Amino acid sequence: xxxxxxxxxxxxxxxxxxxxxxxxxxxxxxxxxxxxxxxxxxxxxxxxxxxxxxxxxxxxxxxxxxxxxxxxxxxxxxxxxxxxxxxxxxxxxxxxxxxxxxxxxxxxxxxxxxxxxxxxxxxxxxxxxxxxxxxxxxxxxxxxxxxxxxxxxxxxxxxxxxxxxxxxxxxxxxxxxxxxxxxxxxxxxxxxxxxxxxxxxxxxxxxxxxxxxxxxxxxxxxxxxxxxxxxxxxxxxxxxxxxxxxxxxxxxxxxxxxxxxxxxxxxxxxxxxxxxxxxxxxxxxxxxxxxxxxxxxxxxxxxxxxxxxxxxxxxxxxxxxxxxxxxxxxxxxxxxxxxxxxxxxxx
Numbered sequence: 613x614x615x616x617x618x619x620x621x622x623x624x625x626x627x628x629x630x631x632x633x634x635x636x637x638x639x640x641x642x643x644x645x646x647x648x649x650x651x652x653x654x655x656x657x658x659x660x661x662x663x664x665x666x667x668x669x670x671x672x673x674x675x676x677x678x679x680x681x682x683x684x685x686x687x688x689x690x691x692x693x694x695x696x697x698x699x700x701x702x703x704x705x706x707x708x709x710x711x712x713x714x715x716x717x718x719x720x721x722x723x724x725x726x727x728x729x730x731x732x733x734x735x736x737x738x739x740x741x742x743x744x745x746x747x748x749x750x751x752x753x754x755x756x757x758x759x760x761x762x763x764x765x766x767x768x769x770x771x772x773x774x775x776x777x778x779x780x781x782x783x784x785x786x787x788x789x790x791x792x793x794x795x796x797x798x799x800x801x802x803x804x805x806x807x808x809x810x811x812x813x814x815x816x817x818x819x820x821x822x823x824x825x826x827x828x829x830x831x832x833x834x835x836x837x838x839x840x841x842x843x844x845x846x847x848x849x850x851x852x853x854x855x856x857x858x859x860x861x862x863x864x865x866x867x868x869x870x871x872x873x874x875x876x877x878x879x880x881x882x883x884x885x886x887x888x889x890x891x892x893x894x895x896x897x898x899x900x901x902x903x904x905x906x907x908x909x910x911x912x913x914x915x916x917x918x919x920x921x922x923x924x925x926x927x928x929x930x931x932x933x934x935x936x937x938x939x940x941x942x943x944x945x946x947x948x949x950x951x952x953x954x955x956x957x958x959x
Contacts, residue, residue, distance in 0.1 A: 649679040652944060655937040660930060661897075661920025662687055666838035667945060668846060669912045677912075677945065683838040686783040687917045688828040689900040690889025691755040693786060693836060694763075698748060698866060698887075699848050700775045701767040706859040714745035714862070719762045726808040727791040730758035735808065752887060753869040757790035764789055779853075781844060783837035785830070796832035799824030803832060827896055828919070834889065841902035841915035849885055849904045850911065872901050876935045879943040881950075882907040894925050899934055905942065908949040914942065 656663055664685050669677035705713045718741045726735035732750040733742070735758055742759075744766065750759035764772065773786050787793040788804060795803035795811050798819040806814070815821060828835055847853060849867075851860040864885050872888035886903025902915035916938050920930060 652679050652941045653681045655941055656681070656916075656934070659918060659920070659934055659937070660922075661918060664838040664917045665915065665941075666842045667912065667914045667941065668842050669910055669945065669949065670846065672910050677948075679941075680838070683842075683915075684783060686785070686828070686835050686837050687900075687919050688834060688891065688898045689836045689841075689902075689917055690834055690891045690898050691757075691760075692841070692887050692889035692900040692902050692917075693784070693834045694751050694755065694760055695848075695867065695887040695902070696776055696784070696786065696844065697760065697764050697767060697772050698752065699844075699853060699863060700772045701744075701748065701763050702859050702863050703775070703853055704767060704771070706854050706856055708856050708858050710856065710859045710862055711745070714748070715743055717744040717766075718742070719744055719747055719766060721758070721762070723808050725758055725761050725765065727757040727761050727789065728794050728811070729790065730756045732756040733758040748866055749869060752866050753871065755888070755890075757794075761789045761791055779844065779847070781836070781840040783835070784840045785833050785835040787832045787834055790834075793832045793834060796829075797823050797825055797827065823893060823895070827891060827898065836900075836902075836917075838902070838915035838917055842913045845885075845902065845904045845915075846911070846913045849913070867903060870903070876901065876938050878905060879907075879939065879946045882942075882946055892926055894923060896921055897927055897930070899931060901938060905946075907946050910949050912942070912945055912949070 652667070653665070656665065662682070662685070664682040664687055665679065666683040667677070667679040702710065707713065721733055721742045722739045723736065732754045733756050747759045747762050750756040751763055769786060769788055776784050776786060791806070791811065792803050795806045795814070798815050800806050800811065800814045825831070827833065849864060851857070854860045854863065867885035867887060870886045870888055873884045873886055878884045882905040884903065884905045886901060889898065889900040891898040896919070898919045900917040904911055904913045916934070918934050920927070
């Protein structure tokens with residue numbers, strides 16, 4: 613149960629409070645011929661709930677590197693889905709002048725687009741005009757849901773869904789909007805058309821802060837699989853979906869703003885591009901982190917998803933363990949690729 617509007621704004625709409633990650637107690641393992649992918653998976657095995665992960669380094673003059681665990685399973689990924697919206701919105705204006713277009717395209721910020729979980733655009737306190745580039749940045753940096761709905765409205769949610777389908781992602785579901793998702797979650801019958809103030813009133817006075825539908829459902833949800841994320845990022849980050857390098861540069865730049873890159877944190881010495889997702893209620897928790905890193909002249913694409921159930925409103929021990937396992941697993945990969953480059957050989 614969510615006890616107040618403040619808790620809902622902070623947690624239920626996929627922008628939960630982040631927990632700091634302590635330094636790992638043990639020195640990270642190094643990849644060697646004697647280390648198997650199962651040892652990376654083992655780092656996560658003590659975590660509760662449903663876990664999925666995928667790590668992929670394409671071959672460069674030799675074998676590729678792949679680690680998978682439950683990687684085809686659709687799970688609730690919270691705000692990590694926003695990378696799909698970012699990519700489609702940029703595809704629609706793909707050109708050498710993409711930055712100018714983003715900096716001069718005005719979007720309306722008002723009561724018609726406000727959504728819970730918006731720490732940057734802060735409804736109902738901000739109204740006016742915001743340019744598209746700043747809106748994209750808010751969507752990724754602070755996972756702002758109002759910014760997300762503005763981008764989804766501009767790009768067209770059906771266009772985003774068609775893009776996802778066209779590139780072969782079969783375990784991904786895109787909501788009509790984050791506001792619609794929140795309204796459906798709490799059981800509002802008019803979830804597709806509900807207004808901002810009616811949504812807040814419904815959550816407090818009708819739903820009493822209790823979710824009615826599960827976070828993962830087939831009506832309004834934010835879902836994907838580790839395989840779908842890796843398939844997407846392995847192409848998006850290398851330019852397969854853009855005709856112009858300026859658009860790829862902008863896509864990559866915005867993804868470097870994701871705060872999880874520093875909260876997990878990712879290994880030092882890598883260039884990282886990613887989007888995260890979070891949700892916390894007294895019954896359900898989710899964390900997801902997907903993207904790519906460039907190290908030792910090689911790309912590594914990754915996706916980590918965890919859905920679990922507790923009766924506590926927060927579970928910092930599980931969050932910290934999940935983040936530490938991500939850090940350690942990607943450190944293993946970084947060290948292995950760096951060592952192989954120095955030795956003149958490739959996995």
